[in-house]
Amino acid sequence: MSTDSLNGTATLPFEGLSADYDPQWLLSPAQQQLQAQLIELCAQVLRPNAIASDRNLIYPRANFEALASLGLLGLIVPSEWGGLGENHVCAAMVVETIARHGCPSTAMCYTMHLGAVAAALFRAHDNPELQTLLKRLDADVAIGTLSYSDPETGSHFWYPVSSQAKQTDQGWQVFKRASWTTSAGFADWYIVQTTSPHFDGDYSDLSCFLIYGDEVKAEPHKWDALGLRGNQSGTLQVDGVTIPTCRMVGPEGDGTASNDEIVDPFFLLCSSSCWNGIALGAIDIAKKHVTRKKHVDVGMRVADYPTIQDYFGEAIIDTNACRMYSFSMGQLMDQVTDNCDWSLHGDIAALPRSAHLHWYWQIKFAAAKNVAQVCDKMLHACGGSGFKKDMEIERYLRDGKAGWVMGPTNEILRQFVGKSALLGFEVLDYWNQSVNERVLHNELKKLDPADKRQLAERLLAELEAAEAPVSRPLAVGAA
């Protein structure tokens, strides 16, 4: 038994995968110390709460309160603003540790919190409203999240057709309809993305806004899902709320830069770490089981069978490949930002993370693919016992399933990588703006002359209607 330093109670020794298989050399001494404190906190607080969260769909606010006690809500906030001033590698480690030892739902809510914090830090240098918020994250347990996904465009979360913003005398009027938002209705603040106030039909013209918890409408009672059940990723509505000018995050039209430089890199790094943590959590649980369970007839433990050893060997090798891949991207982000120095964004054109977007896509694909495979194999290794709820491995398996379907989904990511590798980045066409002449001509070839004429006449009519001068609206009541 070891003694819990938090409240003096005794905790059982850890029986999962030993630290021999952790890449500790990636962490500074201070980060290793933070990790040790966090593991203890997970055992004492986060993990017991995870079970209740999963069973009863409870939002893990209590776990956030525990994380705030270690200053983790302000993990990447500069120390002069009261944060821990930590870097990208540390962010990856913290998310992985929470998912592995504590609660995967909390790890995902925390991933979204860090994404929102990063989006705020990106444009906080000349914005006192954002600075005030960032300075009180831990003291007030002020949970943030990202609200992007649109009901009309599914996992193309960068395409908010149902949302808009207008300029008013008081500032901005924001309309947002989101189909999914982690922590919806529970977060204290939201970074939401809409088309820009002076939008003219170009969907790449996006802007971000800071919206507070009392300004949104959410429907948490509708949330019920296979896994990450504490995550509460429900619908969200901002219904024409008027906010002051200072609550636009960055300049008007900054949404694309914010996505490429911050939201995508942070989400892809931290969510990959969440999937890696879940895979490790499943390995930990399974190791504990197979090293204890005995078969009296043959005098062996389950762990003594070479088949089971092979399961573990492959799961550890694949998971550590994904971890090293993710941590390597964290290191790259540290390298290009002078160890996560936010002051470099005082230059609004500084976008050092963006150049590597196609690498972040790859880590998420690999980690989300791996977690499903590893959880499945670890359940097999535990036999029927793994199928039962009390072992917790089935929860990890369900939680890990979210990896593949969370946007950018793995279908989209492998498309992006394969397509850009073969045809170039310019063909990705996020906002459906460029014409695929090859497809167009191929389809036209199939039309007979009469069909071609009909199509040409229809197109001409559409063109004439579009080019006609806008007529004055008819008076009310006119026929």
Ligand SMILES: Cc1cc2nc3c(=O)[nH]c(=O)nc-3n(C[C@H](O)[C@H](O)[C@H](O)COP(=O)(O)OP(=O)(O)OC[C@H]3O[C@@H](n4cnc5c(N)ncnc54)[C@H](O)[C@@H]3O)c2cc1C
């Ligand atoms: C647990 C969880 C938490 C989430 N939290 C948030 C959050 O905090 N904030 C937020 O903004 N969103 C969040 N989301 C939403 C997420 O990012 C996606 O938008 C959502 O999962 C898409 O679901 P959908 O049913 O609309 O899928 P659809 O987009 O309808 O996808 C259906 C299928 O079509 C495939 N597909 C779609 N487009 C393409 C394409 N171009 N090429 C090939 N295949 C394609 C998909 O991969 C999938 O297989 C969350 C989702 C989950 C599951």
